[in-house]
Amino acid sequence: MTDPLVRVEDLRKYYFEQDTLVDRMLGREQQSVKAVDGVSFDIHRGETLGLVGESGCGKSTTGETLLALREATGGSVGFDGTDVFGMGRAELKSFRRRAQVVFQDPFSSLDPRLTVGDIIGEPLLIHGQSDSAGRRERAKELLERVGLSAGQVDRYPHEFSGGQRQRVGIARALALEPEFVVLDEPVSALDVSVQAQVLNLLEDLQEEFGLTYLFIAHDLSVVRHICDRVAVMYLGEIVEIGTTDDIFDDPQHPYTQALLDSVPRAATSEHGRRVDALAGDVPSPRNPPQGCHFHTRCPHAREACRAEPPAYDVSEGHEAACFRLDDDHAYWESDPIAQNATGEDTSEHAPESTSEAD
Amino acid sequence: MSERNSVEETADSASATTDGRTDSRSDLLRVRDLSTRFFTEEGQVNAVESVSFDVRDGEILGIVGESGSGKSVTALSLIDLVESPGRVTSGQVWYRNPDLAEEFPDAADGEFVDLRELPTRVRRTLRGPSFSMIFQDPMSSFNPSITVGEQIAEAVEVQRRANANPRSTRSRTQGYGLGRFILDGVVPNRDYTDPESSRRAVELLEQVGIPDPEQRADEYPHQFSGGMLQRAMIAQALAGEPDVLIADEPTTALDVTIQAQILNLLRDLQDERNMSIVMITHDLGVIARMCDRVCVMYAGEVVERGTLADVFDRPVHPYTEGLLGSIPDLDDPAPRLQPIEGNVPSLLDSEMGDRCYFADRCPKAMSECLTHPPEFDAAGSEEHRARCVLADHDYDPSEALPEDFFGGGSPAETGVTSTDQQAEDGATSEVSQDD
Amino acid sequence: MVSPRTVRNLKREWRDNWLAKVGVVLVVAMVLVAVFAPFIAPYNPRSQSLDDNRLPPMGFSKTENQTSSEFVDGEAQVVSEEVTINATWDHPLGTNQLGQDMLSRVIYGARTSLLVGFFGTLFAMLIGVPIGLVAGYSRGRVDDALMRFADVMLAFPSLVLAVALVGLWGRATFRIPDPFVALGLAPGMPGSVVIPGTVIAVVALVTWVWFARVARGEALSVREEEYVKAARSLGASDRFVVWKHVLPNSLTPILVLGTIQIAAIILLESALSFLGFSGTTLSWGFDIAQGRDDLATAWWVATIPGLAIVLTVIGINLVGDWLRDALDPGLGGEGGSGA
Known part of the structure; x- marks a missing residue:
């Protein structure tokens, strides 16, 4: 196999709370929120890697940190063999050309005061194309490419529906002919019929331009549809990664299993199906459980899970971080942890997450 | 069809539901030709257009549709919560309640009373003991500065007053007069609830699966997670022991594992209390798991309704088909999705025209679709109906409308401005988000 | 930059809000009076006629x-x-102790007030808005430092600060020739417009903080918008992002604040003139100070310029309210004072 286009190693992103001047003067202790806590994966050219998890698991932060939009706390990201965090100004600018991002919210991702022509032309302007007629032409071209019409180039975002705006966002991301696009929940805010249009568009564009995608989503059926490989995140860590078929047909981590089991299927066979729902809420990333982060909600949790599990190989390219994959592990001898109804280990009821954690 | 006729339709046609539990249930609510309009600056918005359906005892009825389809406004219209500039303009909501029927013979038809004919005060007293509602965003449904326990106790209090004074035309906040208001202003923190209501609130919290209910009752909404707060809202809705619980996108803001918990809870509560649930959602998976019968809404109309199997396995309306074809299947990823082209239409009266509202996006639009279709009986169970000519006869390609009949151009061209969408979402001001 | 929706809102507010009309009429009238003062004023406001001192106004x-x-x-x-x-009728608003025509003085006073109000606000914006935007956009240490400084500034009563600064710097003024007079169109009128430079500088220095706070609050919220993230992901420099996205999207509340600040600055200028810290004698505040001692015998000398101040400030505030309601219904009271 050739070298991956993107190689993420042990990526960390912590947020610090109580970090202002006043807090310091008052001698308050910094509190860290480990939004992303040691995440590693590769993305190969031309493939789509899915990053799934519930809100607050750090999947969006991962996407933004690997693009150097947020300053990483630790770890490294290699893009086409170059270390992204070690890039100088000029290098970073050329990296920005090659790596793009499409955001979730089609309402907030377009500046309401610019026409869509200006919005799509903006990346060209930033990268030195000062000829405005040329930018406009390119914007028209891109509008047509994403299924809108060139005649709409002078309209404002509020004149478009959600799905159309998302197409404009995609056109903007394509303007610089990138190789790699981070799709951060690109269809989550859209109605299903429109969502399908946009998914088809994304697939067509990938084929046409040979794009590599990192597809961040919480909707598992969308991920199954569009991704080649999938990484499942829980509280800032990847608990399982593998090909889409591995993950969906043969999930190994109890969290992946529970997640898949929870998704309601749109079929009559789904009727009355009772899911063994995971108990409790996702613990706060301010105060994640020790060891395996999932042990507070895991139906198979035992005392041994209070230690951090390594990633075990399940098969070629399929890894999961759960002691149950090691037949000889002390896990099998240790005592089960009684699950209280909340599924929370500590008595602290923290809200699910900070807004920044995802 | 006269109103009388439609009310006398019997409800024994529910035999084809998938799990067989719904046999011979009788109607609790019969909604007939209900229309709700919003009178906005841009013009009249037909948010709900001549909608008819039944809700039966102890069933879960699903109303599914995309944003702007009118599903939330339908729910609000049921319980008379549509706010200005919106108004329910026509139709009847027949509610089975012998006591009320006796008290208000003018509005009654047998055991049923037309809620729209009842005095406003009476209608208001029905919110709680007869109908209650839960919403998508629990965070904004609670007052952030009052403890969760007290807010639930308040609901209990209100119900107790209503029960002590059953069916009277008195407002149930009547005890709360000006003197009391002034007193509350002068003496802050004077609780509106008594210990008994608080005890009941804790009980309710326990019933919806909130651990340590006594302790959590004293906490504020921001100390609850989204899932827990949704449970608390359900507890609040249960305070009046309603006959019908209307759940408007109850799990849309939640993660799937939490969604599973809430759906389990709703099903358990429904079994225990034998109440009816009207489940409004855009998520076909949730519909499939929870609902016995389904209404599919598009552009303010119910375009197809029937049992779950009717709608999911034998869809007649091309919109229903399109909706089902748009969602990726988790267990069998299709190589290519079959989306519905185009966008959700504007509901502005002036722009709607007298045709099938789906015709401009419909792959099977024919020339007869240019007249507005009635509801046809469709194959499947007896109650399977679709507002589409295809329920009546097959597609005839020779009658097909030319491709660019509706102005054609690129598929995503017809613009919907955000102001339209706001108007559509009007009363709730909740734009449905991700699932 | 002005979207059709904005225009629609402005129109609707205009239609529904008669106070807005009153405000606009007042402000437009005041501006016209100030600009065309040499034609409107019946006398040179400085020419004295001791015989006619303290003539009462009509009625x-x-x-x-x-x-x-x-x-x-x-x-x-x-x-x-x-x-x-x-x-x-020779002196419809009467005369002051020096026999100067009050009508002419009020008309010329409008020039000073509006000049100070406009330029003071402009400079306050030019100082405050960039600082606020940078602070809000960058957050962190810069923000902390700037905002603590701003808090300190706000803690001082602005008048005290202004008096201290004028005392420190003296009363520098600029004189520019009045174009109408220079062209010979209005003979006998004062030949130059006196711009009280120190006063403008001082009012800008004591009011920029308000702009900084509002701009910071706006920047804080705009920076979280995904289009800002998108621009950064495209490789845009911070300067580009602030200039192209953050500023235009923060402008509405800043402009609304601007209109209200003009009124506040006019009041501040009057207060400074009243205290004798102005560089010109053609000012409403100065006239009020002049008339103060004669209130018992010639009440109009102080009252008429006072009335002019009240009308102008009311007019400007009404326009500000109109803009606020039309452009940003969410901006109640003191907008965007960041947490």
């Missing part, structure tokens, strides 16, 4: 003891007799 009269010396029986006697002085 009023005053009685005065007139004394004269007479020789009665070879002895000089001081005779006092009471005379009634009626207002004349």
Whole structure:
């Protein structure tokens, strides 16, 4: 196999709370929120890697940190063999050309005061194309490419529906002919019929331009549809990664299993199906459980899970971080942890997450 | 069809539901030709257009549709919560309640009373003991500065007053007069609830699966997670022991594992209390798991309704088909999705025209679709109906409308401005988000 | 940059809000008066006519003891007799102690007030908005430092600060020739417009903090918008992002604040003039100070410029309210004071 286009190693992103001047003067202790806590994966050219998890698991932060939009706390990201965090100004600018991002919210991702022509032309302007007629032409071209019409180039975002705006966002991301696009929940805010249009568009564009995608989503059926490989995140860590078929047909981590089991299927066979729902809420990333982060909600949790599990190989390219994959592990001898109804280990009821954690 | 006729339709046609539990249930609510309009600056918005359906005892009825389809406004219209500039303009909501029927013979038809004919005060007293509602965003449904326990106790209090004074035309906040208001202003923190209501609130919290209910009752909404707060809202809705619980996108803001918990809870509560649930959602998976019968809404109309199997396995309306074809299947990823082209239409009266509202996006639009279709009986169970000519006869390609009949151009061209969408979402001001 | 929706809102507010119309009429009238002062003013506001001192405005009269010396029986006697002085159309608003025409003075005073109000606000914006935007956009240490400084500034009463600064710097003024007079169109009028430079600088320095706070609050919220993230992901520099996205999207509340600040600054200028810290004698505040001692005998000398201030400030505030309601219904009271 050739070298991956993107190689993420042990990526960390912590947020610090109580970090202002006043807090310091008052001698308050910094509190860290480990939004992303040691995440590693590769993305190969031309493939789509899915990053799934519930809100607050750090999947969006991962996407933004690997693009150097947020300053990483630790770890490294290699893009086409170059270390992204070690890039100088000029290098970073050329990296920005090659790596793009499409955001979730089609309402907030377009500046309401610019026409869509200006919005799509903006990346060209930033990268030195000062000829405005040329930018406009390119914007028209891109509008047509994403299924809108060139005649709409002078309209404002509020004149478009959600799905159309998302197409404009995609056109903007394509303007610089990138190789790699981070799709951060690109269809989550859209109605299903429109969502399908946009998914088809994304697939067509990938084929046409040979794009590599990192597809961040919480909707598992969308991920199954569009991704080649999938990484499942829980509280800032990847608990399982593998090909889409591995993950969906043969999930190994109890969290992946529970997640898949929870998704309601749109079929009559789904009727009355009772899911063994995971108990409790996702613990706060301010105060994640020790060891395996999932042990507070895991139906198979035992005392041994209070230690951090390594990633075990399940098969070629399929890894999961759960002691149950090691037949000889002390896990099998240790005592089960009684699950209280909340599924929370500590008595602290923290809200699910900070807004920044995802 | 006269109103009388439609009310006398019997409800024994529910035999084809998938799990067989719904046999011979009788109607609790019969909604007939209900229309709700919003009178906005841009013009009249037909948010709900001549909608008819039944809700039966102890069933879960699903109303599914995309944003702007009118599903939330339908729910609000049921319980008379549509706010200005919106108004329910026509139709009847027949509610089975012998006591009320006796008290208000003018509005009654047998055991049923037309809620729209009842005095406003009476209608208001029905919110709680007869109908209650839960919403998508629990965070904004609670007052952030009052403890969760007290807010639930308040609901209990209100119900107790209503029960002590059953069916009277008195407002149930009547005890709360000006003197009391002034007193509350002068003496802050004077609780509106008594210990008994608080005890009941804790009980309710326990019933919806909130651990340590006594302790959590004293906490504020921001100390609850989204899932827990949704449970608390359900507890609040249960305070009046309603006959019908209307759940408007109850799990849309939640993660799937939490969604599973809430759906389990709703099903358990429904079994225990034998109440009816009207489940409004855009998520076909949730519909499939929870609902016995389904209404599919598009552009303010119910375009197809029937049992779950009717709608999911034998869809007649091309919109229903399109909706089902748009969602990726988790267990069998299709190589290519079959989306519905185009966008959700504007509901502005002036722009709607007298045709099938789906015709401009419909792959099977024919020339007869240019007249507005009635509801046809469709194959499947007896109650399977679709507002589409295809329920009546097959597609005839020779009658097909030319491709660019509706102005054609690129598929995503017809613009919907955000102001339209706001108007559509009007009363709730909740734009449905991700699932 | 002005979207159709904005225009629609402005129109709707205009239609529904008669106060907005009153405000606009007042402000437009005041601006016209100030600009065309040499044509409107009946007299040179500085020309004195001691004989006609303290003439009452139209509709009023005053009685005065007139004394004269007479020789009665070879002895000089001081005779006092009471005379009634009626207002004349020559001086419809009366005159002050120096016999200067009050109408002309009020008209010329509008120039000073509006100049100081406009330029003071402009400079306050030019100082405050960039600082606020940078602070809000960058957050972190810069923000902390700037905002603590701003808090300190706000803690001082602005008038005290202004008086201290004028005392420190003196009363520098700029004179530019009045174009109408220079062209010979308005003979006999003052040949130059006096711009009180120190006063403008001082009011800008004591009010920029408000702009900084509002701009910061706006920047804080705009920076979280995904289009800002998108621009950064495209490789845009911070300067580009602030200039292209953050500033235009923060502008509405800043402009609304601007209109309200003009009114506040006009008041501040009057107060400074009243205290004698202005660089010009053609100012409403100065006239009020002049009339203060004569309130009992010539109340109009202080009251008429006071009325002019009240009308202008009301007018500007009404326009500000109109803009606020039309452009940003969410901006209640003190907008965007960041947490």
